[in-house]
Amino acid sequence: MREIDSKRIIDAVAEKLIEINVNLDSSICNALKSSLEKEESPLGEDLLKQILENSEIAAKEKLPICQDTGVVVVFVEAGEDLRIKGMDLKEAINAGVAKGYEEGYLRKSMVSDPIFKRINTGDNTPAIIHIDLVQGEKLKIEIAAKGGGSENMSQLKMLKPADGPQGIIDFICQVVKEAGPNPCPPLVIGVGIGGTMEKAALLSKKALFFPPDYRNTDPELARFEEQILSEVNKLGVGPLGLGGRTTALGVNILTYPCHIASLPVAVNLNCHAARHGHIEF
């Protein structure tokens, strides 16, 4: 049985959260740069340049890319032959979140009771944590700082099997169109298809962890991702919703088997400040 001191997890989570909030991932930077060459709207081009300049300033001055430093979403793969020393895994992750948001001068954006009191918890906890048990003794933590603006514009729909691929494309385009400027396009779009209602939602969130230029290993799904991206970019929403060619940088799909009667589709939108990191012990 392998042991990991919870202090190591706390420090690694804190450090990673500061890093992803300050340094825009190179895959996003590259996608923004290549979209700049294709953007036809002069205003859109100007906005893409501002977004890139913003990322340079953020990295240089160690300022968060965006003031919405997000809700922390974590997917963990924990080996069965692993024991966390000192506190349980969720406690350790949350302690890392609190440390990172304090030491990194990141904004604390979580409120306790969502309905009545809505009091800021003061340390950006709790994180949204999903844990999978796997064989072995490794600990893998995928961590995201997810902005509220894009999360608010995400949607889920239980389609009919008869709606098929075209129904899926139409729904995704509808979500992006309705969202318009609110989720801060250019977007990264995570799509979860299949499973049940909650499984589709989880898959759509997980799909956001892929870089925008990553294509599915299944060739049919890879073509579908390309097709959806092309349709979304015909909408004209453009950078910050002010019109243009660059509405999304990438579409990633994750699927799961589902009931004969079902076709659940979840569309999770991410703003251009897509912040994800990976920790492994």
Place this chain on the structure above:
Amino acid sequence: MVELTTPLASEGLEKLKTGDKVFLSGVIYTARDAAHRRIIQAIEEKKPLPFPLGGSVIFYVGPTPAPPGKPIGSAGPTTSGRMDPYTPILLQKGVKGFIGKGKRSMEVREALKRFGGIYFVATGGAGALLSHCIKTSEVIAYEDLGPEAVHRLEVERFPVLVANDIHGNDIFEKGIEKYRIP
């Protein structure tokens, strides 16, 4: 390119047109969801307000904490639509400008026309870049709200675009239609 200084006078706002690039200088105030609720409550109960509303410009932002040596952290706009229910009454009480991102409701667009106000957009997700135009920041009310507290900001040539002018035009409708491929 238009240069404007706050507080905004009613006269001259009719000249601003949707799509105009504007540099704002002077004092602006931050308020987002929770602060709006409290300001509206204070108006209803005739209690003191955190800042004089007449001619003021409200920036929808919850900045990150200021790191050592800086007046403020990252400070870009949040989604304006969430403040729609509160906006007509603020316009009625004399607020002249709002800075945010995203579309406004028809009610807000009508109120901007009726009371003579401008809705500006700043670049969403460019909080580090925009922070360079903020020279001072001070919490003046509702400190318990943390990032949602009302800040008084002194800004210098803060870059915004006119999204909704007082003539009823909308930057999003025009822009998206122009680049849509049917």
